[in-house]
Amino acid sequence: MKKSLFYSPTDYARNKYLKYITFIFLITLYLPILNLIIFSFNDSKRNIVWRGFTTKYYNNVFENDVLFSAFLNSLTIATLSTIISTILGLTTAITLWKFNFYLKKYYDLALLFPIIIPEICMGISMLVFFNFINWPAFEIWPLTLSNIIIAHVSFTFPFIAIIIRSRLAILNTDTLEAGLDLGANNIQIIRLIIIPFIKPAIIASFLLAFTLSLDDFVVTFFTSGPNSVTLPVKIYSMVRFGITPEINAVSTLLILILIFCTFFVIRYLSKNNREVLDD
Amino acid sequence: MSYGEKINIIDIDYTWSLKNYIRAFDGVYIITLFKSIIISSITTLVCLLIAIPVAFYISFSSIRMKSILLVSIMLPLWTNLLIRTYSLIAILRTKGHINSSLEYLWESTNNLLNFFNLANYEIMGESFVPLNLMYNNYSIILGLFYIYVPFMIIPIYLVLEKFDRNLLEASYDLGANHIKTFFKVIIPNISPGITSGIILVFIPCLGSFIIPDLLGGADSQMIGNIIERQFKSANDWPFGSALSFILIYITLVIISVRHVYTKLYSKLHLRGNTQ
Numbered sequence: 207m208k209k210s211l212f213y214s215p216t217d218y219a220r221n222k223y224l225k226y227i228t229f230i231f232l233i234t235l236y237l238p239i240l241n242l243i244i245f246s247f248n249d250s251k252r253n254i255v256w257r258g259f260t261t262k263y264y265n266n267v268f269e270n271d272v273l274f275s276a277f278l279n280s281l282t283i284a285t286l287s288t289i290i291s292t293i294l295g296l297t298t299a300i301t302l303w304k305f306n307f308y309l310k311k312y313y314d315l316a317l318l319f320p321i322i323i324p325e326i327c328m329g330i331s332m333l334v335f336f337n338f339i340n341w342p343a344f345e346i347w348p349l350t351l352s353n354i355i356i357a358h359v360s361f362t363f364p365f366i367a368i369i370i371r372s373r374l375a376i377l378n379t380d381t382l383e384a385g386l387d388l389g390a391n392n393i394q395i396i397r398l399i400i401i402p403f404i405k406p407a408i409i410a411s412f413l414l415a416f417t418l419s420l421d422d423f424v425v426t427f428f429t430s431g432p433n434s435v436t437l438p439v440k441i442y443s444m445v446r447f448g449i450t451p452e453i454n455a456v457s458t459l460l461i462l463i464l465i466f467c468t469f470f471v472i473r474y475l476s477k478n479n480r481e482v483l484d485d
Numbered sequence: 486m487s488y489g490e491k492i493n494i495i496d497i498d499y500t501w502s503l504k505n506y507i508r509a510f511d512g513v514y515i516i517t518l519f520k521s522i523i524i525s526s527i528t529t530l531v532c533l534l535i536a537i538p539v540a541f542y543i544s545f546s547s548i549r550m551k552s553i554l555l556v557s558i559m560l561p562l563w564t565n566l567l568i569r570t571y572s573l574i575a576i577l578r579t580k581g582h583i584n585s586s587l588e589y590l591w592e593s594t595n596n597l598l599n600f601f602n603l604a605n606y607e608i609m610g611e612s613f614v615p616l617n618l619m620y621n622n623y624s625i626i627l628g629l630f631y632i633y634v635p636f637m638i639i640p641i642y643l644v645l646e647k648f649d650r651n652l653l654e655a656s657y658d659l660g661a662n663h664i665k666t667f668f669k670v671i672i673p674n675i676s677p678g679i680t681s682g683i684i685l686v687f688i689p690c691l692g693s694f695i696i697p698d699l700l701g702g703a704d705s706q707m708i709g710n711i712i713e714r715q716f717k718s719a720n721d722w723p724f725g726s727a728l729s730f731i732l733i734y735i736t737l738v739i740i741s742v743r744h745v746y747t748k749l750y751s752k753l754h755l756r757g758n759t760q
Contacts (some may be wrong), residue, residue, distance in 0.1 A: 226541040226553070233538050234629070235561055238572035241582065244577070302619045323736055324692020326709050330716055334726060423567050423695065428716065438567050440574040445571050445699060449578070457568040472556060 239461070264456040273456060276440040281352050281434060283426075284419040286359035292412050294359065295366025300400070302367070303374040317368070320361045328430035332357040336429065348435045355433035357429045358422065362415040369414065373407035374400075410474040417467045420460075505727035513698075514711065516727070521707040525690035528629040529637075531680065532686050536632075536637035540678075544645040555642070562635050565611060570699050573628055577700070620702030628696040636685040644678030677750065680743055688736050707734060 212259065249260035267273055320328055337354050377400070383393045401408075423438035430439055437460060444453050508709070538543030543554045561569065576582050651673070656666040672679075701707075708728065717723025 211617070216613075224538050224545075227535070228542040231535055231634075232557060234688070236636075237560070238559065238576050238631070239564060239569065241575060242568070242572040322688065322740060324688055324709075324729075325732050326692045326694055326712055330725060330729050333716060334722065336723075372661045373636050394699055409574075421565050423565065438565055441565075441567055441571070442695070445567070445574070449571075449575065453571060454575075457565070457571065461564045462567065464563050465560065468560065472559070477703065 221427050234291075237347050242454050243458045243461070246458045248451060264459075265450045267459070268456050270452070272435075273437075273440060273452075276435045276437045277456075278288055279434060280349060280420055280437040282348065283354050283358060286348075286351075287355045287419050288360060288412055288415045290355070291359040291363035291415050292366055292408065295363040295411065296370055296408065298363065298367040298372055300369035300396075303371055310320050317364045320364050325424040326428075327362055329357075329425040330381060332360070332425060350431070354394055354426055354429050354434055354436070357425050361422075361425060365418065366411040366415055370404055370407045373404045374380040388458040404410075406474050410422045413467050413471045413474070416462055417471070419465075421464060502641055505724045506731070509727050509731055510725060514708075517706065517711055518708050518731070521691055521709070524625060524629070524707060525687050528626050528633070528690050529683050529686045531630050532634045532637040535634060535689075535734065536641055536682060538677075540638050540641040543642050545647075558635050558638055566632055567695060569632055570628055573631060574699060577624060599712065601672065620700070620705070622701070622705045624700040625697050625705055625707070628700045629690050629693060632693075632696065633686045633689055636689070637682040640681040641675060641678040644675045645677065648674050680746060684739060684743055688739065688759055691735065692732055 245256075246263060248256055248259065249258040249261050249262070252290065298317070299353070302310070302317075307313075330351075341353050352468060381399055382395060385399050390398065422440070425443060426436050427439055435455065441453060441456060441460075481484075519605075539558075543551055543558075546554065565571060578584075592663050648671075652670050653666060656670045661669065690706075692709050694707065694713045697707045697710055698713075701710075712728045712732070715721045715728065
């Protein structure tokens with residue numbers, strides 16, 4: 207493409223100041239993370255000067271029982287809480303879409319509440335809540351995580367409900383009537399019409415909730431006990447004790463998992479949007 | 486959800502007293518609250534100053550470039566907040582990368598000066614003094630900015646996408662320059678995006694406690710740290726609850742102000758169209 211010497215003053219993509227600001231901004235945004243990833247392979251305890259390539263800190267991470275169990279806890283919590291909150295979010299979205307009931311508007315607003323309040327308020331409200339109802343401290347492994355799972359469900363399911371609802375809003379109701387005409391019952395309508403239509407939204411919101419749950423530190427920090435340490439909480443206590451390459455290695459692993467999930471979220475969401483545009 | 490009941494517990498007794506709220510409004514706590522509000526406001530302002538040009542650039546670039554830039558701005562949002570704060574520590578700390586690069590620069594200039602026999606004058610100072618980049622209020626602002634700036638860019642970008650670009654050309658046609666166009670045409674049109682960006686940045690900033698905890702010093706704690714301490718070490722749950730409820734009230738006030746503002750805005754817009 208030939209570069210024109212004269213371009214419209216409204217063509218801000220060619221404005222060099224904007225370009226510089228954007229690229230400097232992006233570099234500063236990524237520099238610390240890249241630095242973190244690169245130095246997880248650094249063969250030096252002090253972690254400042256580059257001393258050659260090594261993967262021994264990754265081995266350390268996998269051999270470290272505490273870290274590994276924290277990682278396992280995180281994955282378990284994320285999986286279970288996401289499954290529960292997807293079911294809850296799906297039913298909430300369908301209810302809010304299909305039925306009209308008393309104070310529905312306020313119910314809608316209440317759904318937004320966990321998203322807008324500061325995370326720390328959510329965390330301590332969970333802590334106080336579990337204390338208030340005397341939630342038993344379990345000894346057996348998956349049950350020790352139960353309170354964290356409940357806390358995570360309560361802050362991820364609004365996200366799921368909102369995403370699925372926005373998809374349901376564009377569902378053509380004629381198809382439902384056609385289904386009823388052809389003799390389908392309610393369950394068949396849900397199974398054969400609604401679920402296939404909102405499938406991309408379900409998958410995207412499932413992955414979103416999984417990432418949110420895996421990523422969450424604040425809510426987990428307040429609800430976790432000594433038996434239920436998750437990876438972010440463990441990283442926090444490690445950071446407070448000092449900076450070691452092991453933290454870099456764990457962080458890099460977590461970043462990779464999260465980026466992997468995000469990639470699929472973006473793919474499904476863009477697919478969702480494209481279908482919206484096609485309609 | 487458990488929001489109603491726990492406002493006024495004292496040792497698990499529900500005495501319904503306002504003592505904790507009154508305590509929250511004296512001395513240290515109100516100062517910390519104000520300080521948190523000031524720090525959050527500065528962060529929001531800095532985010533806004535950076536976000537507008539970046540959002541502009543993104544929305545005017547080609548479709549392919551646009552998706553690349555958008556994904557690259559969204560991606561850090563998905564990496565853990567704690568990890569990103571930690572990665573900032575590695576850069577900023579006394580023996581971190583900025584200071585070691587500066588030290589390297591200092592040494593090479595010193596060598597250069599030695600070469601010219603100028604070292605005795607000690608132009609560069611006696612020895613290298615590392616900058617104190619961490620454990621102060623600036624590092625908190627930097628950390629908050631670094632974590633929350635995508636929340637500012639995305640809403641502004643979304644509004645810019647809907648913005649009618651013919652207005653820009655009309656403005657230039659009528660003889661306005663860049664600055665005048667920016668303040669008279671662009672800012673009024675993207676103000677819904679700016680307000681939602683401000684809310685999305687300001688509220689999490691106000692409630693944040695990891696960033697002040699890890700990047701801030703002894704005297705730079707925010708309201709989030711105090712709340713956290715009431716629950717973790719000071720063990721004064723009722724007071725902590727009262728403080729966090731004050732935080733929730735602030736949030737709700739901000740959101741209702743925004744609601745009123747949007748209503749006024751749409752009313753103004755309607756009037757503008759009919760005239």
